[in-house]
Amino acid sequence: MSKQIIQTNDAPQAIGTYSQAIRVSGGETVYMSGQIGLDAVTMQMVSGIEAQIQQVFLNLKAVAEASGGSLSDIVKLNIFLIDLENFTLVNEKMATYFAQPYPARAAIGVSALPRDALVEMDAEMVLQQ
DSSP states (O other): OOOEEEOOTTSOOOSSSOOSEEEEGGGTEEEEEEEOSBOTTTOOBOSSHHHHHHHHHHHHHHHHHHTTOOGGGEEEEEEEESOGGGHHHHHHHHHHHOOSSOOEEEEEEOSOOGGGOSEEEEEEEEOOO
């Protein structure tokens, strides 16, 4: 199995021992690391849950595009929320970035996220060959 590291300056740089994404299995499968609401330019957290949700989708979009795909290639999305009451907001924002068929998805309530983020998402993507 070969691995290709995906890196873009249009999404926040890794703040730990991980890659933004890894492409494997002949190039069609991409595993995207968790994205939080960091602005890629300032590396500062955007303010408020709605802005963070939007920034996470923008960050995922940037990594997807750097991988040679788009958000429509995401087949599995994991959402981690500090407060599951915000799940409705995630659905509303998600509807502006995704169309049917929607990716499979999990939403998980957690007690804390890096950099005091309110939301984090990671994804698996399958690229069209």
